[in-house]
Each structure stands twice: as C-alpha cells, then as structure tokens.
Amino acid sequence: xxxxxxxxxxxxxxxxxxxxxxxxxxxxxxxxxxxxxxxxxxxxxxxxxxxxxxxxxxxxxxxxxxxxxxxxxxxxxxxxxxxxxxxxxxxxxxxxxxxxxxxxxxxxxxxxxxxxxxxxxxxxxxxxxxxxxxxxxxxxxxxxxxxxxxxxxxxxxxxxxxxxxxxxxxxxxxxxxxxxxxxxxxxxxxxxxxxxxxxxxxxxxxxxxxxxxxxxxxxxxxxxxxxxxxxxxxxxxxxxxxxxxxxxxxxxxxxxxxxxxxxxx
Amino acid sequence: xxxxxxxxxxxxxxxxxxxxxxxxxxxxxxxxxxxxxxxxxxxxxxxxxxxxxxxxxxxxxxxxxxxxxxxxxxxxxxxxxxxxxxxxxxxxxxxxxxxxxxxxxxxxxxxxxxxxxxxxxxxxxxxxxxxxxxxxxxxxxxxxxxxxxxxxxxxxxxxxxxxxxxxxxxxxxxxxxxxxxxxxxxxxxxxxxxxxxxxxxxxxxxxxxxxxxxxxxxxxxxxxxxxxxxxxxxxxxxxxxxxxxxxxxxxxxxxxxxxxxxxxxxxxxxxxxxxxxxxxxxxxxxxxxxx
Numbered sequence: 001x002x003x004x005x006x007x008x009x010x011x012x013x014x015x016x017x018x019x020x021x022x023x024x025x026x027x028x029x030x031x032x033x034x035x036x037x038x039x040x041x042x043x044x045x046x047x048x049x050x051x052x053x054x055x056x057x058x059x060x061x062x063x064x065x066x067x068x069x070x071x072x073x074x075x076x077x078x079x080x081x082x083x084x085x086x087x088x089x090x091x092x093x094x095x096x097x098x099x100x101x102x103x104x105x106x107x108x109x110x111x112x113x114x115x116x117x118x119x120x121x122x123x124x125x126x127x128x129x130x131x132x133x134x135x136x137x138x139x140x141x142x143x144x145x146x147x148x149x150x151x152x153x154x155x156x157x158x159x160x161x162x163x164x165x166x167x168x169x170x171x172x173x174x175x176x177x178x179x180x181x182x183x184x185x186x187x188x189x190x191x192x193x194x195x196x197x198x199x200x201x202x203x204x205x206x207x208x209x210x211x212x213x214x215x216x217x218x219x220x221x222x223x224x225x226x227x228x229x230x231x232x233x234x235x236x237x238x239x240x241x242x243x244x245x246x247x248x249x250x251x252x253x254x255x256x257x258x259x260x261x262x263x264x265x
Numbered sequence: 266x267x268x269x270x271x272x273x274x275x276x277x278x279x280x281x282x283x284x285x286x287x288x289x290x291x292x293x294x295x296x297x298x299x300x301x302x303x304x305x306x307x308x309x310x311x312x313x314x315x316x317x318x319x320x321x322x323x324x325x326x327x328x329x330x331x332x333x334x335x336x337x338x339x340x341x342x343x344x345x346x347x348x349x350x351x352x353x354x355x356x357x358x359x360x361x362x363x364x365x366x367x368x369x370x371x372x373x374x375x376x377x378x379x380x381x382x383x384x385x386x387x388x389x390x391x392x393x394x395x396x397x398x399x400x401x402x403x404x405x406x407x408x409x410x411x412x413x414x415x416x417x418x419x420x421x422x423x424x425x426x427x428x429x430x431x432x433x434x435x436x437x438x439x440x441x442x443x444x445x446x447x448x449x450x451x452x453x454x455x456x457x458x459x460x461x462x463x464x465x466x467x468x469x470x471x472x473x474x475x476x477x478x479x480x481x482x483x484x485x486x487x488x489x490x491x492x493x494x495x496x497x498x499x500x501x502x503x504x505x506x507x508x509x510x511x512x513x514x515x516x517x518x519x520x521x522x523x524x525x526x527x528x529x530x531x532x533x534x535x536x537x538x539x540x541x542x543x544x545x546x547x548x549x550x551x552x553x554x555x556x
Contacts, residue, residue, distance in 0.1 A: 074447055
C-alpha cells in the first residue's frame with residue numbers, strides 16, 4: 001500500500017534556529033496520527049510546512065506521490081490538504097453557511113459572465129454547493145445556525161465549524177491543530193467521536209496536534225513525539241506512554257521507578 | 266418642489282460618488298490600501314469614451330464598452346506593476362506608490378491630451394421632465410437608474426457568487442482564504458478589475474452630467490468619493506453606497522440653500538467630523554488589530 005502523504009527528511013531553519021529537522025512520516029488512508037510534544041517543539045511548524053505556508057529548507061513532501069515543493073498554499077489545498085487552527089480563524093463577519101461555501105470555491109467552475117447573467121450553470125452549481133454545505137453542517141449538527149454570523153457562535157461550535165469548513169475543500173489529509181483546546185472533558189469526549197466518524201464517513205487520513213492526552217491516546221493509532229524540532233519517539237499509544245524519552249521531554253526527568261509514564265488524564 | 270429638485274440632483278451626483286467610492290472601499294477591504302490613483306482611472310475612462318466618440322466616430326455604446334474594458338485592464342495592470350511587488354512592504358510604501366501612480370496618470374494625460382478641458386458629447390437625447398417650475402434632465406434620471414443597476418449587480422456579485430465570497434474571505438483573512446484553496450492574487454486582481462470598471466461607468470455618467478473632461482477631473486471627484494467611502498466605513502460595500510448618496514445630498518442641499526461656494530467645505534467638513542467622532546464610519550467594522 002502506498003502512503004497518501006509521504007514526508008521525507010523535512011527540515012526548516014529560521015535564521016540560525018533549526019525549528020525542525022529530519023522529520024519523516026508516512027500516512028496511510030484512514031489513519032489517525034497524533035503529533036505531540038512540549039510547547040515550541042515544532043508541531044505547528046510541521047503543519048505550516050505541509051500546507052506550504054512555509055517552504056522547507058530541506059526534504060520533501062509528497063501527496064499521493066506528487067511533490068508539493070514550490071506550490072502555493074491554495075494549490076496545496078486544492079490538491080487535498082486541509083487544516084484547522086490552534087486559535088480559531090473563521091471568517092467571523094460572514095455567515096456560517098458562507099464560511100463553508102468559501103471553502104467549496106474550487107468545486108464551482110462558472111464564470112463571471114455566467115454569474116451576472118444568472119445562467120443555469122450558475123444556479124445549478126450554487127444550489128449544489130449549498131446542498132453539500134448544508135449536508136456538511138448537518139454532520140456537525142449546525143444546520144440550524146447556517147445563517148448566523150460565524151463570529152457569533154459559541155466557542156465549541158466555532159471549533160466544529162472550522163472542521164466542517166476544512167472538510168468542504170475535499171481533503172485527502174486533514175490536519176487538526178489542537179482541536180480540543182479550551183474544551184471541557186465532556187466536549188472533548190464528544191469531539192473524539194466526531195473525529196472518528198469524520199474519518200469513517202469521508203475516508204480520509206487525519207493528523208492531529210493535541211495536548212489533551214486522553215484524546216490523543218484515545219483515538220490515534222500512531223503517535224509521533226517532537227521535542228526541539230526532532231522526532232524523539234513514535235509508535236502506538238501504549239508504546240509512547242511507556243517511552244522513557246517521552247516522559248523525560250514532558251517532565252524533565254524519569255519517575256523514580258522509571259515505568260509510570262504519562263497518565264491519560 | 267425646489268427641495269425635491271435639490272434632492273434628485275443630490276442623488277444624481279451622489280450615485281456617481283457611490284460608484285467611485287465602491288472602488289476605494291473594495292480595494293481597501295482587500296489590500297488595506299487607499300488607492301489614490303482610483304480618481305485618475307475615472308479620468309482615463311472619460312478620455313477613452315471621448316476619444317472613441319469624438320476622434321474615431323464610434324457609436325456611444327461601443328465607446329462606453331471600450332472605456333469600461335480599458336479601465337478594467339488599466340486597474341489590473343496598475344495592481345500588478347505598482348502594488349503587487351509591495352504587498353509585503355509597510356503600508357506607507359504602498360500609499361506613496363499610489364500617489365505616484367496618480368501623478369503619473371495626471372501628467373501623462375496632460376502630455377497626451379493637453380491641459381485644456383474638452384467637451385463631452387451628449388449620449389442620451391431624451392426629453393427632460395417638468396418638475397414644477399424646474400426642468401429635470403433625462404441625464405439625471407439615467408444616472409440614478411444606471412448607478413442603482415450597477416450597485417444591485419455588485420451586491421449580487423459580492424453576496425451570492427463564489428468570486429464575491431472569495432473577496433470577502435480574502436479581505437477578512439488572506440492567509441486563511443489561501444488555505445481554503447482561494448488564489449488570493451486572482452481575487453485581488455478581480456477586485457481591482459471590478460473597481461476600475463465601476464470607475465469607468467462613473468466617468469461616463471459624470472461627463473454626461475457636466476459635459477466636459479480634463480486631465481485633473483479625477484482629483485476632486487476622487488477625493489469626494491474617498492470622503493464618501495470613509496463616511497460609509499471604508500472596506501464596507503453598503504457603506505460606500507450610502508456614503509456616496511449622503512455626500513451627494515449634502516453637497517446639493519448646501520448649494521441649493523446655503524451657498525455654492527460652501528459645498529466643498531461641507532463635504533470635507535463631514536470628513537473631519539467622521540474622523541473625530543466615528544473613524545470607522547457608518548457601517549465599518551471595528552478595528553481590532555490582530556496580535
């Protein structure tokens with residue numbers, strides 16, 4: 001089986017600082033991969049590289065075998081990588097429905113003239129996009145607030161809308177940057193179910209950055225641990241939990257018996 | 266009747282200001298630039314129509330299409346050549362460049378067409394309407410109707426099409442818009458194209474009303490439309506429309522009831538008052554600087 005996303009020896013320097021080095025990962029379809037590490041370890045940098053917000057200093061990223069080097073962010077999105085943000089970045093002044101429809105921009109091919117003259121191609125495509133967007137909102141139980149301004153939604157709903165909007169770009173790989181940030185335990189549990197169902201329903205790979213260990217350990221099949229821009233461990237949740245290097249990165253030193261590891265909170 | 270007459274005159278000039286103000290506002294919304302060359306695009310549009318009609322003998326509708334097409338291309342070219350290379354520079358560099366482009370166009374026009382004003386031919390020859398003791402010209406009615414039509418089309422474009430949604434998304438958050446698969450360069454280009462096309466329409470309506478054109482005609486018109494955009498809340502599309510109409514009415518009523526010489530003073534007085542009392546304008550969004 002070939003991986004959907006194949007990242008080899010990826011690295012980037014900011015001035016003299018090696019923010020990320022020798023980062024390798026193969027992600028397969030339908031996989032949920034976790035990316036964890038202390039603050040400043042380079043997790044969000046990985047996402048910024050994958051979406052071409054930064055261009056790498058070294059290494060390569062291939063999506064379905066095609067290199068993304070030199071592509072712009074919007075081209076990477078078009079070829080199938082979507083993301084959400086640590087600090088929510090919705091278009092706050094426009095409606096919930098329009099937020100989703102903005103992301104479906106590339107699915108519509110009508111021209112300016114067709115729109116101004118209101119030809120059938122315009123109506124059909126807009127209507128189809130609207131239906132798809134409403135279906136997506138329904139997945140997140142948000143069809144009732146479609147006309148509200150995105151900025152007026154409560155926090156949890158804004159997080160869900162960000163995921164819905166990212167899915168509207170028809171990604172093959174979805175990057176979630178701290179989806180559970182600011183959520184309480186019951187919301188986090190609900191989010192876990194949502195993430196799993198998204199994966200099953202849309203048949204995509206998901207990479208997520210998260211500090212909430214219950215979520216990471218609960219749904220990721222594989223976890224990578226970053227520290228100071230380097231991968232210090234990878235494996236199943238069980239392996240990571242018991243890896244002494246990981247414990248050291250998080251806690252500074254081993255527990256006296258050296259076995260206890262990270263507790264799922 | 267005099268009052269109604271002044272109001273209709275105000276709406277005429279106001280709807281021209283509104284068309285021009287839309288160009289300022291849309292461009293500001295998306296690249297945070299007060300495009301001071303926008304007024305001069307109006308002047309170029311006026312000369313295009315004049316050239317086509319008076320020098321080449323083209324029928325009015327072809328001349329109008331030519332002016333719109335030329336301005337659209339000119340607006341996009343200015344963006345590509347002058348503004349795009351500076352997109353990541355401080356905003357003041359962009360502003361100075363815009364003033365440079367403006368001076369360039371004004372002086373180029375003086376070189377090519379001389380500084381003497383030219384007479385603009387009549388496009389519509391319909392009978393005027395009697396309003397009490399006053400005559401209301403067909404041009405007045407046409408100006409209001411055409412402006413309203415273009416504003417309706419623009420509202421539809423901005424609110425109901427993917428291009429409009431891309432514009433609104435890019436004006437709110439460029440980086441995120443890119444992550445939604447939107448080609449922001451195209452969107453910016455598109456915004457300049459629409460703004461410049463509206464400027465050309467404004468040019469023809471303006472010249473029809475005042476029947477003359479000169480290389481510096483865009484300066485005052487551009488400034489007043491800029492005041493209209495600020496009054497409405499720069500960056501806001503409905504704001505630009507309302508701002509334009511309010512400025513037009515203020516000007517016309519001042520001329521009618523106080524003094525013609527005070528009209529410009531009132532317009533710029535409004536700018537000062539807006540900046541002092543409500544700098545975000547009537548419909549502008551509050552400026553939360555991102556941290």
